[in-house]
Every structure is written in structure tokens, then in C-alpha cells.
Amino acid sequence: MADLPYTEKVIEYFKNPKNVGKIEDADGKAKEGSPACGDMVSVYIKVDDETKEITDIKFESYGCASNIATGSIITEMAKGKTIDEAKNITWNDAAEELGGLPDMKTHCSVLAVEGLQAAIADYEEKHGLVKDEEPTTEKVVEKRLRHVMNPMTGLDVVKTDLIGDIDVEDGVISLKVDLAEDHQFANAIKEDIMEKLEHLWDIDDIKIKFAED
Amino acid sequence: MKEETVYLDNSSSTKMDEEVLEAMKPYLFEKYAVASSEFGYSLGIKAKEGLEDARSTIADNIGANSEELIFTSCGTEASNLALKGVAEKLPEDKDHIITSKIEDFPVLKSAQRLEKEGYEVTFLEVDDEGFVDVDELEDAINERTGLVSIQHGNQEIGTIQDVEKISKICDQKDVLFHTDATHTFTKLPIDVSKTPIDLMTLSAHTIHGPKGIGALYVKDGTDIEKMMDGGFQENNRRAGVENIPGAVGFAKAVELVNEEENQRLKGMRDALIKKIQDKILDTTLNGPAKDRTPQNANITFHYVEGESITLHMDMRGFSVSTGSACFSKSLEASHVIMGIGGDHERAHGSVRFSFGRYNTMEDVDRTVKAISEVVKRLREISPLGKDK
Numbered sequence: 001m002a003d004l005p006y007t008e009k010v011i012e013y014f015k016n017p018k019n020v021g022k023i024e025d026a027d028g029k030a031k032e033g034s035p036a037c038g039d040m041v042s043v044y045i046k047v048d049d050e051t052k053e054i055t056d057i058k059f060e061s062y063g064c065a066s067n068i069a070t071g072s073i074i075t076e077m078a079k080g081k082t083i084d085e086a087k088n089i090t091w092n093d094a095a096e097e098l099g100g101l102p103d104m105k106t107h108c109s110v111l112a113v114e115g116l117q118a119a120i121a122d123y124e125e126k127h128g129l130v131k132d133e134e135p136t137t138e139k140v141v142e143k144r145l146r147h148v149m150n151p152m153t154g155l156d157v158v159k160t161d162l163i164g165d166i167d168v169e170d171g172v173i174s175l176k177v178d179l180a181e182d183h184q185f186a187n188a189i190k191e192d193i194m195e196k197l198e199h200l201w202d203i204d205d206i207k208i209k210f211a212e213d
Numbered sequence: 214m215k216e217e218t219v220y221l222d223n224s225s226s227t228k229m230d231e232e233v234l235e236a237m238k239p240y241l242f243e244k245y246a247v248a249s250s251e252f253g254y255s256l257g258i259k260a261k262e263g264l265e266d267a268r269s270t271i272a273d274n275i276g277a278n279s280e281e282l283i284f285t286s287c288g289t290e291a292s293n294l295a296l297k298g299v300a301e302k303l304p305e306d307k308d309h310i311i312t313s314k315i316e317d318f319p320v321l322k323s324a325q326r327l328e329k330e331g332y333e334v335t336f337l338e339v340d341d342e343g344f345v346d347v348d349e350l351e352d353a354i355n356e357r358t359g360l361v362s363i364q365h366g367n368q369e370i371g372t373i374q375d376v377e378k379i380s381k382i383c384d385q386k387d388v389l390f391h392t393d394a395t396h397t398f399t400k401l402p403i404d405v406s407k408t409p410i411d412l413m414t415l416s417a418h419t420i421h422g423p424k425g426i427g428a429l430y431v432k433d434g435t436d437i438e439k440m441m442d443g444g445f446q447e448n449n450r451r452a453g454v455e456n457i458p459g460a461v462g463f464a465k466a467v468e469l470v471n472e473e474e475n476q477r478l479k480g481m482r483d484a485l486i487k488k489i490q491d492k493i494l495d496t497t498l499n500g501p502a503k504d505r506t507p508q509n510a511n512i513t514f515h516y517v518e519g520e521s522i523t524l525h526m527d528m529r530g531f532s533v534s535t536g537s538a539c540f541s542k543s544l545e546a547s548h549v550i551m552g553i554g555g556d557h558e559r560a561h562g563s564v565r566f567s568f569g570r571y572n573t574m575e576d577v578d579r580t581v582k583a584i585s586e587v588v589k590r591l592r593e594i595s596p597l598g599k600d601k
Contacts, residue, residue, distance in 0.1 A: 004524075014524065020594045031596065038538050038546060038561040039518060042596035060596035062561075064520035064539035068594065108539055151544055182325070188544035 007099035010069040017068050019075035021058045028123025032115040039063030039108045041071055043115035045078075047123050052082045059115065063108055066101050070109035073097050074116050083120045089113065106149040107192075114147065136200045138166045141173055144200075148192045151185050162189070171204040173197055181210040219576045220532045223419070223508055223569030224368060224396060229462070230421040230570070236465035237423065239263075240458040248446075248455050264457045267464035274399065274467050275413065275430060276406035283429045283447045284460050288395045288416030291429035292319035292362075294440050294451070295391045295412040299360050300327050301438035307359030313337045313345050315552040317368045319414075320393055324362070333357070341554050342501040343372030351382050360389045365413075366397035369536060369549040369565055370500030371509030373401065377408055384409035389435065395419055399470040400478070400507050411435050417459065421570055422466030426459030478507040478568045481577050485566055486510050488581040493588055495598060499550060499563055510566045511536075513550075513559050514584075516598035517591040522564055525587040531580055536563040 004011060023029075023044035033040040041063060046056035057079050059071040074094050078086040091113045095101045101109050124130050134140065142158055150160045157163050157177075165176040177193070179186050190208055197206050220228065240263050248264050249257030269279045285291045300310065312324045314336045328334040335353050337345050345363055354361070361383050366373050376392050383390035391412035394403060398415045405413065413430040417423055431437055431450070443452025482505075489512055490496060499511040514522065519535025526533050534540070536547025537560060546560035555563075566580065592598060 014521075015528070017594055022596070022599075038557040040596065060594055062516060062595045062597050063518050064537070065524050067518075067539075068521065104544070105539075107544065184543045188538075 005102045005105075006065060006069075007101075009097075009099045010065065010101065013069035013072040013098070014065040017061070018072040019058050019079070020060065020072075022060060023056060023058050026119075028119040028121075028126070030115055030118030030122050032111050032118055039067045039111055041067060041111050041115040043071075043075070043112075043119040045116075045119045045123060047083060049127075052084065054078050054081055054083060054086055057116075059112065061112075063111070064105070066105040066109040067111060069098055070094050070101070070112035071115070074112050078116055083123065087117065087120055089116065103153055104151050107151060107188075110147065110149060133201050136168055136173070136202050138168055140200070141166050141168060141175070141197065144196045145193065148189065148196055151188065157189065157193075163193075165209075168203075171202055172207065173200075173203055173205070174207040174209070176209045176211070178211050180212075183210075186210060218530050218532060219572070219580060221566045221568065221572065221576070221580065222532045222534050223572075224565065224567035225534060226418045226424065227421045227569045228571055229418075229423055230466060230469055232469060233422055233462045233465045237458040237462040240461050244457075248457060260457050263461050264455055267457075267460040270464035271415070271428060271467050272430075275415075276404035277430050278433065280448065281405075281430055281433055283431060283451050284455060284463075285427045285429055285451060286425060286453075286456070287418075288393070288414050288427040289319040290440075291414040291416070291427045292317075292391075292393055293323050294429050294437070295414060295431075296320060296323040296327060296360070296362060298437040298440055299389055299391070299412065299435070300332060302436040303359040307357060309333045309335070309355060309357040309359060311335045311337065311350065311353050311358060311361045311363075313339055313363055313374075313552075315339050315343055315367055315370075315372075315549045316362065316364050317393060317395065320362050320364065320391075321548070337363075339372075339552055343367055343370050343549070343553050344501070344504075345374055345379070347375060347378050347382065350379060351386075354382070354386050354388055358386070358388050360391065362391040362393070364393040364396075365403070366394070366401070366506040366509075367500065367549060368396055369509075369547060370511045370553065371396075371506040372500050373397065373504045373506060376403075376410065380409045383411075396506050396509070399467060400475050405430060405432065412437075417463035417466055420466045420470060423459050423462040426456050426463045428463070474570060475507050478572075481568045481572055481574060482507060482510050482566075484574065485577045485580065486512070488577065489584065492581060492585050497559065499553065499555070499559070508568045510568075511563060512566075513555075513563045514588045515558070515562055516595045517562050517588055519560075519562055519564060521591055522562070522584070522587055525590070526583060529583045529587070531583055534565045536560045536565070 026044035027047045028045045031042045042060045057075045061068045146156045148157045244259045246256035248261035272279045389411045393414040395416045411432045416427040441452045495515040497513040519537030520539040538546040550560040
């Protein structure tokens with residue numbers, strides 16, 4: 001077999017994934033999916049109510065190699081940490097631990113990290129630990145879009161200045177993507193943006209403009 | 214330890230036949246001159262003879278005259294030339310083009326480009342097996358329609374379109390008809406002396422010929438604009454020094470194909486499909502059971518993802534491809550699987566197995582065994598399909 005775009009560690013975790021499975025009586029669980037690439041990941045956690053420590057964690061993956069490897073590493077990293085500590089695990093931490101991931105594949109691997117965050121959020125919600133819903137502002141939109149990857153760089157679309165003119169008014173978000181509409185990744189990025197924003201509780205419509213060529 | 218690779222991606226490209234290389238060699242090391250007219254020097258005249266013999270062999274195979282064949286650098290260039298070259302020469306009141314949603318990228322992207330330039334393009338829907346509805350196509354033709362481009366066999370799911378019927382409709386309505394025959398050439402009979410096809414894309418590297426050579430059949434009298442500017446080669450229809458070794462290799466590849474081989478491909482295709490369906494639960498055959506190109510099998514393994522499958526298969530020594538978005542360079546799921554009404558999920562776990570000359574029935578058995586193991590393993594870690 002020729003050289004793969006993946007590190008040895010990614011391949012190792014892909015071949016022998018860790019913490020795979022389902023926890024039937026999970027304290028927190030979440031299913032995250034990427035509309036752009038179609039991958040899906042489920043994360044289950046058991047949390048000690050006293051110490052807030054994650055005592056057990058499992059994941060299932062309907063995804064590609066990076067998704068499976070990231071699921072493995074992230075569950076290993078989170079196990080034994082408190083939920084507040086685990087919340088701070090970022091995609092970068094996971095990627096670093098894996099010795100790097102191809103830029104194109106950030107998409108699929110970010111999902112595993114989001115799955116963990118969502119499983120923790122699910123636990124917090126069930127245990128009355130969430131704050132009230134905040135109104136959507138430009139800041140909130142920007143924060144959400146930091147989870148949308150720019151496949152050309154592997155960094156998020158906000159950091160790479162791909163998104164501009166964010167505006168929120170009367171339940172409508174409008175923003176501009178600095179790419180031609182027929183760009184190789186235009187559709188994938190658009191679907192991802194929609195997914196991140198369309199479920200905001202006070203938003204009815206999202207208007208995405210692409211650059212003129 | 215590992216046995217030799219089982220290569221099942223022959224629709225992407227094939228291993229070149231040794232005999233093809235032997236045929237090419239004299240034109241690389243002895244008769245390497247540029248093709249010249251009969252007034253040139255001997256070496257150039259000999260090179261020209263090689264080129265013209267090759268042209269005539271390929272033309273014969275499709276029932277065309279030699280002058281009707283333009284050599285190009287590949288099938289992609291041939292399709293670009295067909296669509297853009299014809300469009301440029303169409304009368305001003307013919308500004309409508311018809312194609313289908315599941316064409317291969319050269320036709321699809323050329324059509325999209327023409328749409329941008331102001332042509333109206335109809336992208337026909339296909340049914341759940343990938344067939345264009347011939348009546349719908351006929352209805353889509355209007356007085357402004359100048360060109361119809363419908364592929365012969367599909368690159369991913371193998372659907373064979375009724376080009377016989379479609380070409381006749383176009384002929385009756387006086388509309389030019391192009392077909393991309395990359396995946397059917399030499400595998401299915403095509404005779405342009407009996408079927409009114411005006412333009413046809415051919416390629417060498419999918420039939421165990423060399424890479425870097427293709428051809429466009431252009432029926433005598435069809436007006437086409439040159440896309441590549443330069444010298445007067447190819448009857449002033451495609452500039453650039455002729456790839457004579459390529460053309461000679463292309464012709465040899467055509468000569469080497471025979472009906473027995475096509476029957477053998479069909480046998481392996483059918484055995485693979487049947488064995489997978491018998492052995493693995495929850496699969497879907499993409500494309501039709503009959504009217505399918507001899508080399509192609511495409512199956513969705515539900516609840517698992519294609520890139521994971523191809524990677525695991527590669528580790529076991531099998532080369533296959535997938536329509537999963539994770540595998541594509543645009544992060545978009547196969548437009549063909551989506552085009553036949555499939556959803557993301559169906560594309561996500563789709564695997565294409567395409568056979569060639571060097572595959573054997575033994576490969577089929579080994580492939581079925583490997584894919585069964587891989588799918589089982591990936592299903593164990595999938596959150597889907599556990600409820601049954």
C-alpha cells in the first residue's frame with residue numbers, strides 16, 4: 001500500500017478504534033451529523049453526579065477514517081476528566097494528539113469533538129445546569145461559524161476570513177461567503193453554515209451571498 | 214505475505230496491455246518524427262502512416278470513415294471539443310442544449326460553462342436506475358435546440374442509455390447528437406454508419422490502452438470550431454503535434470478487445486453482485502440489473518461509509534472506489550447516486566467495483582470475502598442499523 005495522507009496514529013486508531021459502542025443507561029448522549037460530508041457520530045457518557053467526572057464514554061461512527069480516529073482519541077482524552085475540563089478539549093487538541101489530520105478531513109473529525117460537547121450539553125440540560133437561551137447576535141453567529149471548516153486550510157471559516165458582513169435582523173441572518181458560487185467547496189460550506197445556524201431558536205431565515213467572479 | 218493487488222477500478226483507468234507498449238515502441242524510438250505530408254522526409258512519412266493506420270483501425274471499429282476521427286489528448290478534451298466546439302458554430306437562433314444530470318464531469322461541466330455563457334441548458338432528470346426518459350427528452354427539444362448530449366454508459370452505475378432511439382429522435386428533429394462512449398467503447402456495439410450519432414467521445418486508457426490519448430468522432434459535415442489553436446494538424450480541427458505513439462497504442466488496444474472478453478467481464482460482474490447480495494444484508498444495487506455496462510457493479514452497503522471501506526479494502530490489497538462525499542475532492546456526494554434519487558446515505562456507503570482484462574473469478578471470491586469482513590467490522594462501530 002502506498003503512503004496514505006494519514007499519520008500512523010490515525011491509521012492505528014482507524015484499524016483498532018477505542019471506546020467503541022453504546023452505553024445503554026448513558027447520563028448524556030448526542031448524535032451529530034455533517035450535512036456536507038454525510039458522516040455521523042454518536043457519543044455516550046456516564047458522569048459521576050458528585051465529582052462531575054466522566055467515568056465512562058463510548059462512541060459510534062458512521063464515518064470515514066478521520067471520523068473514526070478522532071472519535072477514538074477524543075473519548076480517550078475525555079475519560080476521567082470532569083465535564084468542565086472535557087468541554088475545553090478542542091479539535092486542535094485532538095488533531096495534535098493524532099499527529100495531524102489532512103485539511104480536507106477536518107470536517108469529518110470536528111464532528112467527533114462536537115459530539116462530545118453535545119453529549120456534555122445533554123447531560124447539563126438533563127441536570128438543570130444550562131443557562132437561559134440567549135438571543136442570537138452577530139457574535140453568536142460568529143461563534144457558531146467557528147465550527148465550520150474551510151476545507152482549503154483546515155481552519156475555521158471565521159479565522160480564515162471567508163465570512164463577512166454578518167448581520168442579524170428580525171430573525172434573519174445574512175452573511176457573505178468570499179468564494180464564487182461555483183467554487184469546488186461552495187456547496188459543502190453552504191450546507192455546513194446552514195446546519196450550524198438554522199436551528200437557532202429565534203432565527204427564521206438565513207441569507208448567504210457568494211462573491212461575484 | 215500479502216497477495217497481489219486485486220485492481221477493481223478499471224472504469225477509472227486500466228493497466229496498459231504489454232502488446233500495446235510493443236506496438237508503440239517503434240513510434241517512440243524509430244519513427245519518432247512529426248507526421249508530415251507526402252512531400253516531407255521519409256521518417257515523417259512513416260510516422261504519418263502509423264498515425265493514419267491507427268485512425269483507420271479505430272474508425273473501422275465504430276463504422277466511421279477515417280477523416281471523421283479527431284485525436285485528442287483524452288476523453289475529457291474530446292467531450293469539451295464536442296460541446297464547446299459545436300456550440301460556437303451553432304446558428305444564433307440555436308441556443309438550447311440538452312444533456313442529463315448524471316453525465317460524467319467533462320460533459321456536465323462543459324454544459325455548465327456554456328450555460329454561463331448564455332446558452333440555455335436542460336439537464337434532464339433520470340429514473341431510479343439512471344435511465345433518461347426518451348419521451349421526456351423528445352418533449353424537451355424545441356426549435357431553439359441545437360445539441361443533445363447523452364452518454365452511452367454511465368461511469369459510476371453502468372446504466373446504458375438507449376442512444377439508438379435518442380439519436381434517431383435527434384436526427385428527425387435535425388438536432389446534433391453527441392454521446393460520451395468512454396465506458397462502452399469496444400464493450401458494446403456502436404456503429405455510426407447505422408446509428409445517426411454526430412459526435413462521440415472515445416478514450417484509450419479505459420480499454421487497456423495508453424493514457425494521454427482520446428478521440429472525438431465527428432460525422433462528416435458537422436460544423437465544429439477548433440478549441441486548441443496552433444498548427445493545422447487533424448485536418449485543422451485540433452492543433453498540436455500528434456501523439457502518434459499514443460494513437461498507435463490506442464488502435465492496438467482496440468484490436469485486442471474481443472467479444473469473449475466482454476462476456477467474461479459480464480460473468481464476473483454478475484457473480485460479484487449475486488455473491489454480495491447473498492452474503493451481506495442491507496445492500497442496494499445502484500443502477501439497473503440489466504442494460505448495464507459489462508464491467509460495472511455498484512453497491513451501497515448501508516450504515517457504513519465509503520472512504521472507510523476503500524481504506525480497509527486497500528489495506529487488504531483491493532482497489533475500489535466510492536461515491537461518498539468524504540472521498541471526493543469537492544466534499545460532495547456522487548452526483549450520479551443523488552441523480553437517481555438516492556440520498557446522501559446511499560452515496561455515503563456506495564462502492565464501485567469495475568472489472569478489466571486482468572481480473573479473474575478468483576478475484577471475485579476474494580473480493581466478496583474481503584468486503585464482507587470490512588462491512589461487518591464497520592457496522593459493528595456504526596450507530597445505524599442496530600435496531601433490527
